[in-house]
Amino acid sequence: MSPTEESYTYPAVTVDAIVFTIRQEQLQVALIKRGIEPFKGSWAIPGGFVRLDESLEDAVKRELNEEVGADGVYLEQLYTFGEPERDPRGRVITVAYFALVAAENLRELTAATDAAEAQWFSLHDLPPLAFDHRQILDLALGRLRAKLEYSTIAYALLPRAFPLTQLQKVYEIILDRPLDKRNFRKKILSLGLLEPTDERSGGAHRPATLYLFKNSQVTFF
């Protein structure tokens, strides 16, 4: 069967992205209030249809730029959802991604034309979500937590140079539990991925050493 055969109808293909950031000392996710049916008025994950000439990743980046105004994100494919009944309009297969944006890279949330409103929500205070988006979100959160333990994605949520305490806060917020300060520093530093700089943090108290992620080319694995 050829993909260009006219008699065969294909499912629609969308991409959706769970966009995480850390704002107000919370893990937050970008949601969009749907302006059209189905689920008009419900909150949903940003996403949209894949164009014939763009890769899946390009499609996600385009949607993120349009709907969330997020650049310079870490992007990773999560899972593809294809249950025949997941969209009441017909067969829609969605390739879900999860994205991490550092707070400093956030512009104000601006919704695209077919979305009424875009907003950040704390994971502790989520509205009901459209379609199977809650399931997608839960999967993304699980993946984020798992990868935190054995990869370097946390750095995608931080500025170029940061104090160790801020890195620890990112871990604590995402894992939702306190970590021991000494053990955390020992472990992180023993990985040999961070480089101390001469810069020091400002603020009201003792200045902290700012660290830099060593590889200017950040490789996530």
Added chain:
Amino acid sequence: MSPTEESYTYPAVTVDAIVFTIRQEQLQVALIKRGIEPFKGSWAIPGGFVRLDESLEDAVKRELNEEVGADGVYLEQLYTFGEPERDPRGRVITVAYFALVAAENLRELTAATDAAEAQWFSLHDLPPLAFDHRQILDLALGRLRAKLEYSTIAYALLPRAFPLTQLQKVYEIILDRPLDKRNFRKKILSLGLLEPTDERSGGAHRPATLYLFKNSQVTFF
């Protein structure tokens, strides 16, 4: 944009499955010789188009049954490949799965109508593959090796009751390195997932205790 809007053309969606088994003390993968263009005569991963009324997983199971004659497999979604140029015929997005079949569940390989031939290949002796299938296979192998370390998928390659040595062989074949017998047994048994049975293996030498995976409902995580 509605998925039923006529003016919009969708990409084709296929599913592909890397099917692993252990035969002849080797990790082998099922490949199909393509009977049609493009890549006519090349070897390819089994797969095919997703029908509008079936889930992705159902589509894979159907293809596996048609092309590989494999039942009772462990099936896990791997990754979705969607580069616009990956199929010379046009835009084809494929959702790749990897599957594990125990040797005892294998019927003879029978190719479907549009495939000339189906055959098992050792991973050490692979032909060139069509499309981006080599990339998919490499990803599947990496995933299989990674999950072996922290999950129970190995049991999907074994019969219901098996001696510990056979389990160890599965690990050694997939990881492609020898493992220490005492440490292996200690670790596996300490997980508390196996149950010794009263059965003993036959054969020319000292009979081995056969073990059973405890949860009749095998949960892979």
Added chain:
DNA sequence: ACAAAAGTGTTTAGGTTACACCCATGA
């Protein structure tokens, strides 16, 4: 009795956890 696979413990090294106090700065 021999060949072949089954089965079994101990020691060492490395990593993870638990835990409490002094330091530097701005206000």
Added chain:
DNA sequence: TCATGGGTGTAACCTAAACACTTTTGT
């Protein structure tokens, strides 16, 4: 000088790794 966050070491525990011989069976 006080409040606040920055910064440091050690002991106990647990897990992983290295390593060799005895047992059971069929032939």
